[in-house]
């Protein structure tokens with residue numbers, strides 16, 4: 001693993017054990033970050049990933065915590081400081097996804113989606129962001145979605161949860177400046193949920209300018225870029241193959 005200027009920096013990736021989170025964890029380890037891989041249910045995946053990163057010469061640990069709760073976020077925060085003594089980068093990646101047609105959208109489903117996306121992003125960015133602001137600065141990258149910028153019908157509560165993430169990021173970029181930079185990534189069709197309808201999948205791909213789905217590494221590279229460029233704050237970066245423009 002190559003040494004780099006960020007070699008002493010510490011990054012926390014929420015939901016970092018699988019899918020996009022795992023790609024982000026790997027990219028940050030390669031960039032030289034010491035890593036905290038947070039997981040909720042995917043303990044084995046987190047342990048396997050951490051073992052793999054360590055075999056590659058990286059520093060990484062896995063921390064199980066439900067970041068949808070204040071208590072879980074506090075545990076993640078304390079474990080991070082106990083392990084490394086500092087935190088420089090938070091990637092607020094943990095989220096959930098689901099279709100919520102208006103006709104059948106119950107209050108409980110509505111709340112579940114807001115709780116699945118907006119709540120963990122708020123709780124983590126508040127806890128880690130205020131600490132970074134008061135202890136030498138830092139950077140936050142949150143995972144939004146192009147649906148937070150241009151809503152899809154049939155996904156009301158998901159769209160709103162991700163629009164909320166975008167507003168949260170923009171507000172925190174103001175409130176935590178100048179010590180902490182806060183940005184969002186808005187992925188397009190990168191990694192479809194398991195079992196996603198093949199026809200719908202193809203339709204989403206056809207709606208990109210590049211006519212293909214993205215790779216998890218495309219998103220991970222964008223995280224590394226936002227983390228390393230110290231003159232970018234308050235932006236929402238689409239990584240979407242031109243989906244927003246198409």
Ligand SMILES: NC(=O)c1ccc[n+]([C@@H]2O[C@H](COP(=O)([O-])OP(=O)(O)OC[C@H]3O[C@@H](n4cnc5c(N)ncnc54)[C@H](OP(=O)(O)O)[C@@H]3O)[C@@H](O)[C@H]2O)c1
Nearest residue numbers: 015019020039040041042066067068094095143187190191
């Ligand atoms: N995949 C895409 O193409 C795409 C497109 C647009 C936006 N995004 C956004 O990018 C992010 C990652 O996408 P993804 O598809 O990899 O997501 P995902 O598979 O739906 O979920 C990512 C991880 O979030 C973790 N998580 C959820 N709630 C948690 C909680 N309360 N505490 C701790 N961890 C929690 C889960 O960890 P455990 O497995 O450990 O439970 C899960 O592995 C999400 O925010 C998603 O909305 C993805």
